Amino acid sequence: MQKEKIIIANWKMQLSLQETIDLANKYKAKFAKFKKGEVAICPNFISLLPVKTVLKGSNIKLGAQDVFWEEKGAYTGEVSPNMLKEAGCEFVIVGHSERRKHLRENYEYINRKVKTIIDSGNITPIICIGESWDERKTDRRDFVLTEQLQLALAGVDFMGDQQIIIAYEPIWAIGSGAAIESSEAEYAHKIIKLTLSQMFGMKIISGHFRIVYGGSISSKNVKEFADLENIDGLLVGGASLNAEEFYKVANVIIK
């Protein structure tokens, strides 16, 4: 079954509040007639509410870049799934490798976050997995991907029509300017699918999961990723900071 494709912009911590609002406005204008698939943008926390206002009346959806694993309490600096929902988010990125690297986020934290998001029942988590260069060089990629999925999704039960997006992002390709070979991405996505089918069964996969690729995607290389059977979309960093460039990428990946 062909799933609806999705393209997600991850603006990371690249833009000021005003720059974020300006870019959101450019996206809104650019995507005014774009009615295919799903398009989502993930700005920083403080920009969520103003961006929600900008996006009113457009098809572009809103996502956050992180979330905490409790709904409420004495957790200085944190934001809960329901708060994100209140701010208009339909998606949230969980366990991005930059958080794993700089904030020592691990798959135990990621698992707690995923479970809380699913319990809140409102938001689609975009769970990031991917091997390091060292893991790839030493032929451990398949094992790493399987282990990350098992840890991130341990104890997750599916209720209703809860959706989950797995973002395969080889760490060494992120921000490098060079995406991996599309055949390699397709292979990794097959491994991910196989692991998910062992964990949850094929029916759950086709109804609840999409698998997207992330890592140095641009209008120059996106064509290679467009027709692959197991790639349901993209998570885009650098190329999403320019509305025209992101629009070109979106038009190739979502037909």
Ligand code: PGA
């Ligand atoms: P990139 O980032 O497209 O700049 O490589 C992707 C990501 O980190 O999600």
